[in-house]
Amino acid sequence: MKQLIFFLFSLYCLYPQITGTVIDTETSKPLSGVNITSGELGTASDNEGRFKLIVQPGKEVTFSHIGYSIISTHAFDGMIVKLKASILPGKEIVIRAGLKEESLQRSASSVTVIDALSIKRIDGNHFQDVMESIPNFNAAGGTSRPRYFQIRGIGERSQYFAEGPPNFSVGFVMDDIDLSGIGMAGLLYDLEQIEVFKGPQSTIFGPNALAGLISLRSKEPNQSFTANIRLTGGTDNIQRLNGMVNIPLGETLALRMALESGSGDGFRTNKFLNKTNTNGRNETIVREKLLFVPTENFNTILTFFHAKLDNKYDTWAPDNNEYLFTYTNQQGIDSQETNAFSLRTNLSRKNLNATLIVSQSETDLIHAYDGDWGNDDYWLHPPYNFDPNVTYWNYEFYDRTDRNRKNQTMEGRISYGDVILGYHTKSLEEKDNASGWLYGGDASLAQSKFNFDVSAVFAQMERNISEKIIVLANVRKETNKLKYYGTAIDFDWDVEDYVNLEPVAFEISHNLLGGKLALQYFMRNGINVYGSVSRGYKAGGVNQHPFLVAENRPYDPEFMTNFEIGLRRYTENSTLHFSAFAGKRMDQQVSISSQQTVGDPNSFIFYTANATTGSLSGFELDGTFKLNQTLSISGSLGILNTHVEAFTFESDAGITTTFGNREAAHAPKYTGILAVNYGGENGLFTRVELLGKDKFYFSDSHNEISDLYQLLNGHFGYDFGNWSIKFWGRNILNTRYATRGFYFGLEPIWNEELQDHEYPDKKYVSFGDPVYFGVTVDYNF
Known part of the structure; x- marks a missing residue:
């Protein structure tokens, strides 16, 4: 190097x-x-x-x-x-999330950019509304809003208590604020664009970008007074109020403020509680941006961000019914409150540029759920016949985790011409307070604390070396340190009192190296052909179970080498991007969950190890074509092949289970979308889109799979003067499709011969949103 x-x-x-x-x-x-x-x-x-x-x-x-x-x-x-x-x-279109701003047309990376117009066309209110348009992209359910993402088959599917530190394969950043693993706050009002980088991005974004990164950037203040108000109403009691105002404050200052507030019932009917809002959402986001430009060579932008998602959670049912009925008797919660700011300062002097980025955030999350998904009356009827008066205990399980995360980042860059040098520091603290059936039933109350510190230096150089050929090379050297401290208590029936378990204190550190080498060839007809090889990494971690021996507690970083070739072509009437890739995962981290106690649906333990290697390959294609002045078509297609080598683990005392030797979890073989857009000079506009996704494995711990599915979305509307009205519908064909799946023993089936209950393993799925319609009215001042 x-x-x-x-x-x-x-x-x-x-x-x-x-x-x-x-x-x-x-x-x-x-x-x-x-x-x-x-x-x-x-x-x-x-x-x-x-x-x-x-x-x-x-x-x-x-x-x-x-x-x-x-x-x-x-x-x-x-x-x-x-x-x-x-x-x-x-x-x-300009990519803004990298080490420097660059034209999308000239980029040597696989990146999907969804600009403000595309967000509006897709009827995007939250990131989950637009993510289906991204090839080889998936998300895991199990939360009120998606916050665990997979790119090209790599990414986490959950972060329950005791599942490990806040290390993520897919990063999530909003206005320079790191929200990885807590991306529920990804509402899209007043956004400039979304950038989704695919493939290892560790050189630019560090340890949270082994698979890629999602960057959301809101619109910046300007020197013109503008304002907008948007009202939305729809089925499922959907109500939204959005507002924005941009105010010049003299010649050097400008302020932009945006508010987004919305609610909905959540598409579920709880038959026991006789309520239709036990899965409801109540979400508010406030953003303020202040731009200061005292000279043409200096500018700074300060962003304040507040998000409060007071969401409930109630999506699972023992009968997997497609009528979206639930039977829980205890209210689930999946809430998030984030307060954050970021400061970006730029100074330029001829060929010399300097950038300083500082961010700080604090987030409080609550994730709580009724773990048996039922109630006493439900379990009393056949085929369960579970009577607490006979068993002398209630089939009742409830888990709750209160999580607090504080995150500070600082990054400085200096560029001279096409050479960039920089440093990055990050300090993250995450504390959990949990209650329920923890550590496989070995504890009932527990606390944990992670401290994750990162320091890194990086460099990038880009040069023309011959006829229309540009070479780009970058490298990142990083040191990260992880400290963990955990305590737990359990009820000891022998002494009829709570007893303290042995506390766990553990510390690891790693030195990591990532980089990228790319070549580009620019042809006269506007074609950019590129090829690259990159190395990315994901930090190691600590297993939290208090009874593990020391040598089984830590696991090492994971690395990936990725080879990629691509082509971009932009003309006045069309855009085209094609990329093909092949990657090899070394020391692959495999996350295993295993139910420990029959008759206890919450008695899971979580364990992560560097168990195996893996590979992935495929291609991505997206483009647009303008048929005439009013009609255009657009679409994308992702083809993905993944493989995880066989690995073994102890699923129960003395029982060894082998998994792997198949595709990765949440890695469908194809994803795609095709859309037709019409925009007439008379103000009429419409869009119809059809998207599809192949079946995929739900987990590394079992072999249950989803069904493939297709969804139909669309809208039509009319622009007149400062007004706009739009009628829209999503999942118009009312398709049932799974976003998350488990396989375990939940239902207490009565066995007449044994005169006892059995708990057979079974597949359980959580469905995505059904059909819903609405109308949105915009007014621009």
């Missing part, structure tokens, strides 16, 4: 360069993504219109951009080029 960096730096110094800026003739604003060529050499302007080109002064250089007239002129250092719009200029 050192030799590669030295080689690229030498190339950087040897070749002559000219620099300049491209601006719009009418507005004098910089233009990004302008294609700049001289003979066989080429480059593009960045987000501030600046460019560099390896060419001798005096050579002829051509500048072209969709929607602008092409011009040619002689090169000189410091040149300012003005382009004149010839037709309506197309909006250039």
